[in-house]
Amino acid sequence: MCLATVYQTVKDTEEVVQKNVSKIYVEGSKVRLIDIMGMETLVEGSISFVDLTGSVVKLACPAE
Secondary structure (H helix, E strand, O other): OOOEEEEEEEOOEEEEEEEEEEEEEEEOOEEEEEEOOOOEEEEEOEEEEEEOOOOEEEEEOOOO
């Protein structure tokens, strides 16, 4: 099973948004993450990088 850790980058700071993500949906300017337990997280931003072998997804988020 391939699960990812999703990070968000705001300005120059990178932080974990959610671990064990099994599904990702892009909904306009938002990204919906769903982990293996069904927990959903909605983040404003876009996918900037995906490493399927390393199980990493990075999101670029607007500065607040």
